[in-house]
Amino acid sequence: MKKTETKSTVKNRNTGLRRRDFFKILGGGIIVFFSPWDALELMEMPAEQARSLPKDFNAFVHIAEDGTVTCYTGKIEMGQGIITSLPVMAADELDVPLEKVKLVLGDTALCPFDQGTYGSLTTRSFGPAMRAALAEAKGVLMELASEKLKVPASQLVAEKGVIYVSGNKAKRVTYGELTRGKRIEKFLEVKPPVKDYTKFIYVGKSYKKVDSVEKVKGEAKFTGDLKLPGMLFARILRPPSHGATLKSADTSAAEKIEGVKVVRDDGLIAVVSENKDKVDEAIVKIKAEYEFNELPVNDRNLFEWILKAQTSSSVSNTAGDIELGRKQSEHVFETEFHDVYLAHAPIETHTALAQFEGEKLTVWASTQQPFPLQDSLANELKMPRDNVRVIVPYVGGAFGAKNAYQQAIEAARLAKLTGKPVMVVWTREEEFFYDTFHSSAVVKVNSGIDREGRITFWDYHVWMAGTRGAETVYDVPNRKTTSYSRARNAPPVHPFATGPWRAPNNNTNTFARECQIDIMAAKAGMDPLEFRLKNLKDQKMIDCLKAVADKFGYTPSKFPSGRGIGIACGIDAGTWQATMAEIKVDRTTGKITVLRLACAQDMGLCVNPQGALLQMEGCLTMGLGYALTEEVLFEGGNIKTLNFDTYEIPRFSWVPKLECVILDRKDQPPQGGGEPAIIAVGAAIANALFDATGARIYRVPLTPTRVLEALKKA
């Protein structure tokens, strides 16, 4: 066995497979290990998060003796298409045929540590780390080929899994031949140079989803589709409200149902049975009493409540002098915008299957966070992390919801208590009740324009939404952003859990900013596109606006024009985008119908334009929901919108003509694609409403009732 390099200082995280076990399972070949730190540094993670991350090495890529390249990633596939796009990047970096690349996803025993699949980070952060590992692997292959062919590496060329001597294609060796009988480990600490994008063969072309066929056949396995011998289904007793504490529970009636067992353990009361119907029948037979201690907040007094909360503030994005800007203003604007709680509502509810084999626990879960879940399971069940394995099958949509994984902890606890494999499939009501909602928020924007329609100052205040997407974007000399969040040790603000939604909180900030821009454009007597272009220096945004206007066939007009066209733009996950909407408004019912939505985005190098297009279309379509109907209704901790009858998500009849443009930016690093196109849908539609009718709504969703009220005031 040849070793090119080993570092004795390297400590394994002792998760999953130990290094030496890799070869036992995989046979010979070349394995490149990497430290996740390189990748994480790119992510600008909060300091406390970065500190808690373990330092470890784990395998990243394996080149087998038959030339097959296997990439291991802790990322998961939830519909966003990395299962299609990551092999494309790998094939190009390593110069192997695309069909030779295999992917192992979301298995803590096989894959290197990963912090989770969220934030549109896979392509822009994991991608470079993976490419670096592959560049290293290729370096090893070139070295081996040089020895074998007795030619200096500088005279060798790699192409489709074959290395040959430049100018003499007959003198060649395949990757498989090079790795045969070898066991080579490489550790990656310094990133080697990655390939120039101009040399890419695969990247930048369009690829269809590789998982489509098994999904249309119904053969693709999601967590709930798994079955183990003796497996029990479980239902867990749930409180009627987040403010409720269990006082007592009478489970006698449930226990009488044949084949049902009641399990009680430290606040957890569950019914289990091999028969799914029986647990559904049994759970409602439990008579429980609760004490209620609700926060005095509901969907009606929510915004006053938020503004009264004990907060701490942080200031960012400061330049110039707000007061000076105010003095220079011809018109000053003070506007308050509101955003509501939103549910993620993936069609697959949170699901998990847990099984103990002796001391070893395996959990299959629909989660975006296999490794954090592994840690939590080890903590909750007081087990060594080594004994916990998390595997993530296909995930049936997540949108941020499945960063939370309570269902998997529940399944594992019940598997331990019953000694049998346990499947937990949340009901739709549980899914809505325990969802980590998109946070409700308040934004106050004070701004001004001068006589020429230039923005003089921008004083931006945001409560509970944070600053993602709160960049001013426009060229404003005097500006300041103040973000207010719950003060340390202050009473809770939200009566339930909140967490990242698709493009978390960027929707809130983009809605406020882009509505305010239109309000100023109207006062300035300018077309909203021209007003934006006049106040922009950011070339990427100018390009996006021009591209979307071009696609839309937009012509400037007096404003409001009566045409029902709205514009909005913003930046998310490193991607710049501009959106246009055309709507019609039924003045009798207040119903908005969206006729067209167009979006142009600059996402840097686009790895798989077809996949990116699907994500853009998905974002625009999903965006219709938060713009038009989606709103969690609640009274204290009691959620009233618990299924799709009361929480309305977009339907076929809502979907307009969609037009997407991806700007050609091959010379720029790839950026996020799963979220950016959703951020401006709300503002574009609200601005279109103003353009159509002169009515302005300062919050989402733009329900018929709110439209009718606004029409009265207009």
Next chain:
Amino acid sequence: MEKTIQFTLNGKKTSVTIDPGQNLLWVLRNHFGLTGTKFGCGIGFCGACTILIDNEAVRSCQLPVSEVEGKNVLTIEGLAVDGKLHPLQQAFVDNEALQCGFCTPGMIMNALALLKRNSNPTRQQIIEAMDDNLCRCGAHVRIIKAIEDASVKMRGGK
């Protein structure tokens, strides 16, 4: 009280001895191992559990298994013949009319019922027929296109 229920499942005569009140969705998934039919909401709002009973789209999540006595049940697993995709399945693949794929079986079954009763639907008829099947990923425009394409293929067009 258990009862033997006889019916045709994906073209084959079958029977199951079971509590007749059992939910069809879970009988299909757990007893027959046909997990292509999904649980989404449990009360017929989302359509992830859609199957065909005697050529009509039915939400299986609220139907007692006794209802299929003597009937012809078709699930997503019964569509491909000898590994060859049904034209609707192929059209979903060709148009990339899915993302996470969880709602997909229900979408395809609901679309199949539509095409069985109306082989040449207008776009508006497709939208109306599909409107109660929910997709959260936002594949709607492509699903409509896939159904239009499949309708042409199934009528013998190209």
